[in-house]
Amino acid sequence: xxxxxxxxxxxxxxxxxxxxxxxxxxxxxxxxxxxxxxxxxxxxxxxxxxxxxxxxxxxxxxxxxxxxxxxxxxxxxxxxxxxxxxxxxxxxxxxxxxxxxxxxxxxxxxxxxxxxxxxxxxxxxxxxxxxxxxxxxxxxxxxxxxxxxxxxxxxxxxxxxxxxxxxxxxxxxxxxxxxxxxxxxxxxxxxxxxxxxxxxxxxxxxxxxxxxxxxxxxxxxxxxxxxxxxxxxxxxxxxxxxxxxxxxxxxxxxxxxxxxxxxxxxxxxxxxxxxxxxxxxxxxxxxxxxxxxxxxxxxxxxxxxxxxxxxxxxxxxxxxxxxxxxxxxxxxxxxxxxxxxxxxxxxxxxxxxxxxxxxxxxxxxxxxxxxxxxxxxxxxxxxxxxxxxxxxxxxxxxxxxxxxxxxxx
Amino acid sequence: xxxxxxxxxxxxxxxxxxxxxxxxxxxxxxxxxxxxxxxxxxxxxxxxxxxxxxxxxxxxxxxxxxxxxxxxxxxxxxxxxxxxxxxxxxxxxxxxxxxxxxxxxxxxxxxxxxxxxxxxxxxxxxxxxxxxxxxxxxxxxxxxxxxxxxxxxxxxxxxxxxxxxxxxxxxxxxxxxxxxxxxxxxxxxxxxxxxxxxxxxxxxxxxxxxxxxxxxxxxxxxxxxxxxxxxxxxxxxxxxxxxxxxxxxxxxxxxxxxxxxxxxxxxxxxxxxxxxxxxxxxxxxxxxxxxxxxxxxxxxxxxxxxxxxxxxxxxxxxxxxxxxxxxxxxxxxxxxxxxxxxxxxxxxxxxxxxxxxxxxxxxxxxxxxxxxxxxxxxxxxxxxxxxxxxxxxxxxxxxxxxxxxxxxx
Numbered sequence: 001x002x003x004x005x006x007x008x009x010x011x012x013x014x015x016x017x018x019x020x021x022x023x024x025x026x027x028x029x030x031x032x033x034x035x036x037x038x039x040x041x042x043x044x045x046x047x048x049x050x051x052x053x054x055x056x057x058x059x060x061x062x063x064x065x066x067x068x069x070x071x072x073x074x075x076x077x078x079x080x081x082x083x084x085x086x087x088x089x090x091x092x093x094x095x096x097x098x099x100x101x102x103x104x105x106x107x108x109x110x111x112x113x114x115x116x117x118x119x120x121x122x123x124x125x126x127x128x129x130x131x132x133x134x135x136x137x138x139x140x141x142x143x144x145x146x147x148x149x150x151x152x153x154x155x156x157x158x159x160x161x162x163x164x165x166x167x168x169x170x171x172x173x174x175x176x177x178x179x180x181x182x183x184x185x186x187x188x189x190x191x192x193x194x195x196x197x198x199x200x201x202x203x204x205x206x207x208x209x210x211x212x213x214x215x216x217x218x219x220x221x222x223x224x225x226x227x228x229x230x231x232x233x234x235x236x237x238x239x240x241x242x243x244x245x246x247x248x249x250x251x252x253x254x255x256x257x258x259x260x261x262x263x264x265x266x267x268x269x270x271x272x273x274x275x276x277x278x279x280x281x282x283x284x285x286x287x288x289x290x291x292x293x294x295x296x297x298x299x300x301x302x303x304x305x306x307x308x309x310x311x312x313x314x315x316x317x318x319x320x321x322x323x324x325x326x327x328x329x330x331x332x333x334x335x336x337x338x339x340x341x342x343x344x345x346x347x348x349x350x351x352x353x354x355x356x357x358x359x360x361x362x363x364x365x366x367x368x369x370x371x372x373x374x375x376x377x378x379x380x381x382x383x384x385x386x387x388x389x390x391x392x393x394x395x396x397x398x399x400x401x402x403x404x405x406x407x408x409x
Numbered sequence: 410x411x412x413x414x415x416x417x418x419x420x421x422x423x424x425x426x427x428x429x430x431x432x433x434x435x436x437x438x439x440x441x442x443x444x445x446x447x448x449x450x451x452x453x454x455x456x457x458x459x460x461x462x463x464x465x466x467x468x469x470x471x472x473x474x475x476x477x478x479x480x481x482x483x484x485x486x487x488x489x490x491x492x493x494x495x496x497x498x499x500x501x502x503x504x505x506x507x508x509x510x511x512x513x514x515x516x517x518x519x520x521x522x523x524x525x526x527x528x529x530x531x532x533x534x535x536x537x538x539x540x541x542x543x544x545x546x547x548x549x550x551x552x553x554x555x556x557x558x559x560x561x562x563x564x565x566x567x568x569x570x571x572x573x574x575x576x577x578x579x580x581x582x583x584x585x586x587x588x589x590x591x592x593x594x595x596x597x598x599x600x601x602x603x604x605x606x607x608x609x610x611x612x613x614x615x616x617x618x619x620x621x622x623x624x625x626x627x628x629x630x631x632x633x634x635x636x637x638x639x640x641x642x643x644x645x646x647x648x649x650x651x652x653x654x655x656x657x658x659x660x661x662x663x664x665x666x667x668x669x670x671x672x673x674x675x676x677x678x679x680x681x682x683x684x685x686x687x688x689x690x691x692x693x694x695x696x697x698x699x700x701x702x703x704x705x706x707x708x709x710x711x712x713x714x715x716x717x718x719x720x721x722x723x724x725x726x727x728x729x730x731x732x733x734x735x736x737x738x739x740x741x742x743x744x745x746x747x748x749x750x751x752x753x754x755x756x757x758x759x760x761x762x763x764x765x766x767x768x769x770x771x772x773x774x775x776x777x778x779x780x781x782x783x784x785x786x787x788x789x790x791x792x793x794x795x796x797x798x799x800x801x802x803x804x805x806x807x808x809x810x811x812x813x814x815x816x817x818x
Contacts, residue, residue, distance in 0.1 A: 054741045055740040055745075055747040055749060056736050056739060056740025056749045056765070084733070086733060086736070086737070087736040087749075087762065087765065087766065087767065088766050089750070089766020089767070090766065121733065122731075122733020122734060122736065123736060123767055124767075125767075185720065227718075227720060228717070228718075229737065229741070230737070231737065232736075310638065310719070310813070311594065311636060311638050314809075314810050314813035315814070317810065317814050320814065323532060324493070324496045324533075324641075325531060327531060327532060328496070328531055328638065328639070328640065329638065330464075330465060331465025331466065331639075332464070339464075340464060340465045340466075341499075343465075353496065353532070356498050357498020357499065357500060358496065358497065358498070396810065400719070401806060401810060402807070404720055404724070405724070405726050405727030
């Protein structure tokens, strides 16, 4: 029951020149589902990644970091769903390595040119033989027009596939940005989401790639939360195949640079927000904006306190304007010298609290009206500076408990 | 459906000499319930308090701090349930002051000798006229034998009243420690619980009181969490009426000091744990112990990450040994230099993970057996030091969502 999130259509997803995708059934954990995806990149493609800050990061995340660090050009990604290969110790690393080696062998490249990704249940052994057995079919099936299949192939508890695509003109040349993501629970990305892949055929200077991936993650996947649980497997990958024939972008402040950056940011942000819209049990999409802070960090801290409060989230689920719960979350966010008398609270355009107390103009009926909407903006003004920040989250429903009490069964 | 928490019986609750309690119906928010409680202390009683660190602290909390700071002897407590008088601005302060003034007037004491407490819905105005109107009856009803009534009088979403009482001998003289608490949601005390009151007739040196209150809170109410929401109204009060005829306790390391401290600690801890046992929707009582850390602070940080994870809490609800979720929470707890290869995980006596991976001896059936219990200990060994800490929490069920989606209705 995703919130205002339509399933992607194949016709909306533009192929990215220089990138082919194959999706097959490998029987990782469940029968009758395509659970193995490969991305095959032509030589010369640039790839940058941002990964979870969870100290219990999964084996594939450890290998991704190591492989990117070699500086060898990345030529392939291999993604399985079903099993996360996290909390699996040294044995998990070996299994992930054997998958990379098998794919590298088929493609006549080095294993360090393969990035592995896994998502699913933690602490179960990766069935690497079944994945290896599925690779030849995945490579054989690879085609530029498989983005929709890939968006389905990486799902776990997602109810809707997540894919967005835009085309922009750079110096008169059409350039494509297409991306997919997955994730619905264990979502409080810290550097990246569960899994997000964005590809473009744009020509981008190699020196821009890493900082760009971080910037994109910072303004998209690092601003969403479903349940506050930071995954062991979060990975966000940006790929640039360099196939479009425009002059290379070497500077974000150029006209082409701004256009491309906006396109990449739009796709990344839509993919991140799609994860919240499909948040486990979500019935509402909530934008939390905190303004008037001394720094964007303190605004973010307050925004996350609100976005993580089970009491706030259940009130949204119930459409109950029990808005004191939001003030309480502001108060415990950890801003030591916060003065409650400086704080104003708005729901959309309705002023709920002024100077830390109920606004004289506030009517319960107005709060009720906003709370019933499927898209709601909470705006808190701290009254102590000029910084702001925004995070996106969803409400907390019975369905969340049902999904997570049943997930493995 | 509290977890292994029996309702207190009047006969188990010993009166505390020098303290009388009156509980009446004032119609604060709902009809037909006793919602106004007064504690009346004889002159010479010592009172110390620990209060919420929420910056949005309620009007009564602000007054409690101010009144205790005057150094005038506290002679009365007045507690209402139904409305929290938080997020109510300057008007809320005035209303709380008028309640203190009215009670002080009746008792011929200063308003600064009265401590006010409120619990219930946030951001609604305190119906102070109804409370003031109820005070004469509460004072008239005051009696030493009303602890059970008081434990009921302060409840909100609690399903079971919380009261414990012990007697110990100090230098051959019987001394009583009796306490009550309330709270079931918005529970992550930071310095104290929602409301906790512990009284003793022991003679305690005035210089020991404040530090004692902090120490007691630190090892009891500051080690519990239900939903991670720190209340605006958390207050923990320790009262010593000095009526018992033993030589005053001036030093915790004396024999009497140790005996009394143990008694106070036992009552405080039982009261705190009772809040978790009655946590909103709780079906299980979970003890989270983290050992082998470099400091107790980092152990506590990891323990709270586990105790707050909605994914861990729903797995406990489902009796599903999906224990990778616990490792993930350890990983994102924020210990920057934590090495996953040092980490072991136990459920009660079953070793689940060793060196960051699944233990070879671990059988799913063993995990399943423990997960079905109503009392479970999670033990994490960080393998990097000799410090430890423990917090108590409960699972996360459908009932939590139901309670908090319906609380105001």
